[in-house]
Amino acid sequence: MxxxxxxxxxxxxxxxxxxxxxxxxxxxxxxxxxxxxxxxxxxxxxxxxxxxxxxxxxHLGKAGIRGAGAVDFANRCLSNDLGRIRPGSAQYTLALTDEGTVTDDLIAYLRAADDLFLIPNAANTAAVVAALQGARDAEGAELEITNLHRDxxxxxxxxxxxxxxxxxxxxxxxxxxxxxxxxxxxxxxxxxxxxxxxxxxxxxxxxxxxxxxxxxxxxxxxxxxxxxxxxxxxxxxxxxxxxxxEMGYALHGHELSTSITPVEAGVGWAVGWKKESFWGKDVLAAQKAAGAPRKSVGLLATERGVPRAGVNVLGAEGAVLGATTSGTFSPTLGNGIALALVDPSVQLGDTLALDIRGRRLGVTVVKPPFVQMRVSS
Structure with missing residues (x-):
């Protein structure tokens, strides 16, 4: 061993x-x-x-919710609308905090009205399960909510x-x-x-x-x-x-976290805005109406260099406009790419720079994905 x-x-x-x-x-x-x-x-x-x-x-987590009304219960908790899908379909969704930030993003497999299988991220599985169990207990619902991480x-x-x-x-x-x-x-x-x-x-x-x-x-x-x-x-x-x-997909701990909302991260499409309730709805709806203080963008390097997460994004006069959340070398493009949370004034096509250990790396603001999506229906 x-x-x-x-x-x-x-x-x-x-x-x-x-x-x-x-x-x-x-x-x-x-x-x-x-x-x-x-x-x-x-x-x-x-x-x-x-x-x-x-x-x-x-390493990804696994969890189950079973019992009468399991899917309706989950739909009152998680962000996306499970009413949009039928048994045999899966859905990307979010477990939010009361402040509208992201405890985790996960995939929900709808097996039946009384049977839901969840795949959260590894480090957040216990937190997601505990939050669901807490909501169940608060409602007095008779549901089996189980951490199946190593099953x-x-x-x-x-x-x-x-x-x-x-x-x-x-x-x-x-x-x-x-x-x-x-x-x-x-x-x-x-x-x-x-x-x-x-x-x-x-x-x-x-x-x-x-x-x-x-x-x-x-x-x-x-x-x-x-x-x-x-x-x-x-x-x-x-x-x-x-x-x-390369696809601009969010990773928890980078583009999503308990300090970032779905509106800021550009994943508002995973929110069932018309639902009566989900965790953090009131705060998140208010932010959507008022406009988020940050937004997620893609950055394509215009010079040789590899962007990294956590470096400042600079404007033309050197003002800090935000920070990268992910950065890497794109093997497909042969170029540096990054995702960043920036001031909402930043627009597509803007020429900016990254401060990488005191060296400025030129970047252009683009809309992900960086490469053509090839997922077929």
Whole structure:
């Protein structure tokens, strides 16, 4: 067994990753693969954009809400409107604070009116579950709200060849984007239950596959072999971050946090504004009406240099207009890119600069995504 730092959790595939040359790093309290030998982040990123990549994201949380009125209850808590979707569909939504800021962003799988499955972020799972349990107790509702963090693994199969990999393994493919199926798959002659959703975090056609924790290695090894046969490769969280930044997708702790609202972050589309209630609604609605004090924008470097998170965004006269929330080198563009929270006076096309350790890096304000979205319906 490879050494794991004290207090850090690990997923069901830890030994597989180590045996396959993964560089491991802590993320959200979990030790996860950052990249593998054989090309690193750029190679893995390119595989996802051109063929197919396979990510282990089992550090993501899992939780369940079950019982009469489970979905109606969740709809009174979470930001998006579950009334817009039907059983067999998933929805991106937010758990907000009373101040309208973001405790977490998560995916809600609607199985039935009395059965909802949630995938929050790793570090925030306990907080989301506790908030839901507190709301349940305050209402006196008889609902089972359970932290299932270590009951299931989660894999992301992403890229233009992802459907071919699914077909090669005989795995069911949900009909449309953000739809899912609960199915029994036959892998190595064994019937295994899986939840498969047409979604992802890369901008490519793809699937998120949820096996039971104890079945995770069997499912992963079958997927990894099929991915390799299709010319793809396993990919780590380094490539996942460059891919999602190219798409302008928010990451909690960067574009979303308990100090940032959905209006500021540009994810107001994940808010059911017409609903009677959700956590933080009154404060958030007031901010939307008055106008947020900050807004999220994309920044494209016009000079050689790699933007980083947490650096000041400067105007023409050197005034600080905001700060970057994410920054990286885009392998697809061969250019530096960043996401930033800036003063609402900033407009598309503005020429600004980033203060990187005293050096000014020129950037242009653009609207993400930085690369063309290739998710198909």
């Amino acid at each position: 490879s050494e794991i730092p004290e207090g850090v959790l690990h997923g069901p595939l830890h030994e597989w990753h180590v045996d396959h040359g993964a560089k491991m790093a802590e993320f959200g309290g979990w030790l996860m693969p950052l990249q593998y030998d054989g090309g690193g982040v750029v190679s893995e990123h390119t595989a996802v954009r051109t063929t197919v990549g396979l990510f282990d994201v089992s 299931f693994g989660v894999f992301a199969l992403q890229g233009p060849e992802s459907a071919a990999v699914m077909a090669a393994l005989g795995l069911p493919q949900p009909a449309g984007y953000m739809s899912f199926v609960d199915a029994t798959a036959v892998i190595n002659g064994v019937e295994l239950p899986l939840t498969i959703c047409r979604t992802g975090y890369t901008g490519e056609h793809g699937y998120e596959i949820v096996p039971r924790w104890d079945d995770a290695l069997t499912v992963w090894e079958a997927l990894a072999a099929a991915v390799e046969a299709a010319g793809g490769k396993a990919a780590g969280l380094g490539a996942r971050d460059t891919l999602r930044t």
